[in-house]
Amino acid sequence: MKRAVILYLLCLSLACQTTAQKVGLTSNGTQNYVLRPSDFIQVDIFQEADLHRKTRIEADGVVHLVLIKPFRIAGMTISDAQQEIARRYYVEDFLQSPEVSVSVLEFSPRKVSVLGEVARSGFVMIPPDRKLMLVEAITSAGGFTGLAQKKEVQLKRTDKSGKIQVYTINAEDITRGTGGRDVELIDGDIITVPDHRSKVNVLGQVNRPGFVAIPSDRKLTLVEAISAAGGFTRLARRTKVQLKRTDNQGRPQTMEINVDSIMRESKTRDIELRDGDIINIPERLT
Template sequence: MRMVLILTLAAVAALGASAATAVEPAPPAAIRAAAPSMAPGDLVRINVYDHPDLELELRIPASGSVDFPLIGAIEPNGRSVDDLAAELRRRLMDGYIREANVTVTVSEFAPRTIYVLGAVGKPTALPLDPNTVTTAVQAIAAAGGLTADADRASAQVVRETAGGQRESLPIPASEDALRTHDVVLRPNDLVVVPRLGRAFVSGQVAEPGPIALPSDEPMTVSRAISMSGGFDRFAKQSKVQLIRSGAGARTIDVSAILSGKGDEDPELLPGDMVYVPESRF
């Protein structure tokens, strides 16, 4: 996956960049108040006052879910320490402990990275500080700002969910909306700013990057993958995801389309992202 992201960044950077448009560098107060979230690789300590048998130190696994004594599975990934402590307190007091005073602390943070792709001055990977809230607009500013041909209305954050799917979080285009609805970033988020009249192909393809949408004929999912050099050897061809800003992700069986058994080969719209996941077998 790391190599795919590097290839994606290289493909986007090769497009060059025109004059950048300034963006607001700091998040508003409402967003600054958001608490940092835990992530896979973090070393977390959980204490329950006067119950040393419930003390637990764990490193959050990639799957996110871990077992806690008495109550079973908990999900620390993507949550604040206060939020997790509140859940543990509620579940422990539901038939196990009369008064549960729970504290959760992160004793060691794992490295965090986000990626800014598309119509920005310098497409790049950026470190994410776990103790500071970073928003999509801040990340765009750190990557050189928007280029003149940026499709601001289609900008989105693409995030992997717990089930391995990708979800789209639109980045508000208006300054008023950004004051309260800018997207707070999480580790491994992709901030994608399409170019006007283009879609984007990423993941397990030979040449990830933007695809121009012709005006005289439709550009479909399978054709966009073909234009990106085709699948690589590790591509999961039956689980390709079409991600559209504001509409979430849709799974497309491209292997069925290529064999003539698929019912529909969706046409791409400006700002769409085609993500080809990696086969885990």
């Protein structure tokens, strides 16, 4: 039995080397591509035409192949998937030393949104076989317009827990090479390039975190800015809203404001905002 297992592993290793050459041709050099749900793949086994299969990976990452039991393939590289398929055909007593070839016929779309002061707002696709960086995404969207505020590019990203994280990035420093590191983008990222107009930044527990422009003909108050950002979420701690601003001497200041009280009693105590103010709405304690 031990001898048979060693023989199988040796054959599998040789098979994978042969397959790697095939995949380099059939999948256009994407052997290190990590398979994702909705990828449409083709599985071939050398001299086993009946086991040929074209199929789409299910939303839960599972693949259904001929004879062997369904299993989760999403998250594996093509090379790993080939070895796992070969192993399963052997373990389930169908084939002794299968030579498996996996190729991707249609990649699951991955994209980011580039909005605001770029020439062509819209989606930018992430290449299937390499990274997409922030500066490249902006370039793919036609580059900055003349009104772009390059020092305050905003990146919104949803983390694994479903929370929206907002980052402000100095893209001008990145493009000039004078400081800052380019940022690798992931599926679903939203890049917003603001303009030079006066604005405030509303972050935290609001429905649409991001920049809110100050109208040129009137004031903008704290409650109005929160409303323009979609209003509070149900998790917002309205009594502990933070307002951060820089005073006339360039010193940072932080104020804690009970917005619930302002909204309930009277808006006469509402606070006028200034260009560059940052409003952060924390999550309430549960």
